[in-house]
Amino acid sequence: MLRKFGYSWLLLKRSLWLILPIAGIGMAESRLGTQRCNDLVITIEGDSGARFLNQMDVRMLLTENGGDPLLGNRLKDVALNDLENRIRRNKLIKKCQVYRDLRGNIVVEVEQERPLARWIGTSRNGETQSTAGHYINDEGVFFPLSESYSARTLLVSGSFFNDSKKMQTTEGLSTRELLQFLNTDPFWKAQVAQVDADKEGEIHLLTVLGDQRIEFGTAEDYQSKFKKLRVFYDKVLSQDWSRFKRISVKFQDQIVCE
Template structure:
């Protein structure tokens, strides 16, 4: 009969193990909420070589250009989701997360967009319009140029890029893969200075060494075309880089030169 009284006691002990931590967390949250904001801790993530934004830029975004300084505000009164919304309004920012820590700081972690290419807007005659253009991210997102930093990346042009939705099509996906390949391959990253795409998705490559125009065709089967072109470089052009001004690799198993 005595063992029957053990169960309520065991149940009480187990309940206390659950209640006490929850109560402790609640007290800590209440204490934290009554604290004042001591500091804004800003972390900018992304490619270490990319500097579209600095800490002051992010501070101005989160404080509405200083109109809502946050410093000294009760943490309970700080709307974290609203602060994230303010920061995400910048097209240069890919992700943003804001939270408060146990020291009473508001921590702002942002990730910059990563430029895969830079689109140069041009006229019908091919003349570059220096005042306009966009970066294209590795996810096919267009985002604006920065006043404080210019990324060294592949230049692209042509009417195909006038409609950003083109990059979301099946053909656009192949083009995005080609752009990534050009950025990752050391030889072609150094050799190709500009990629031009017409309305139909036909690609021309402008080169550095030899100053040739490469008529590449569509982006499909791009790796086979680059392999064929690299073989041609090694066996023919390496003897005389200025021998041809136009190289066509659009046709299977053929290279046409002028």
């Protein structure tokens, strides 16, 4: 009899371990179903040096420029997927997640785009034609300029960087890796002012010191080309930065200067 009672008590305890969490979840869901939106909590992640959007910008996207204020609405009536789609329509935003918390807030987490480079239009003599253009991210995707913020990033020009399809090719991948190298290497980040690439992917580098134009060739094997250039800079150009105006490393195992 005692064994039977002990078994029943054990079964009851195990049942309670299952029933209580389910009941708690049900109570929480019931509370959320009647709870109204208290606030919009917005966080923006991304490069701390680039602020294409602020919290007010995101709030205006979220509420359709104030047409759908959300505050005071019942949380169960708020379509979170629709809110995410509203925000994702802005091309300056890379990722977005919208959810509700237990305090009755609608929480919005936004990751803004990070520019790898900025494309600018140029004339035949290399002068910038206008301030129009677009940014390119590390995946080769274009996104528009911001009306409120201009990111300090590497400038690129030429038809290759204005063709989104070419940025997704093998040549485009190598070129993006070259741009990433220029953004992270301290010496070349300070020395290269602009990268120009024609429709075939032939690259020219415009420098800061010496005002040289470097014929780089394609981005293929870019690391060895930069190693050759660095040796040339250290041993030759460091003695006289204005000695040459044109430098070519497009041919294997040689540097041609004028």
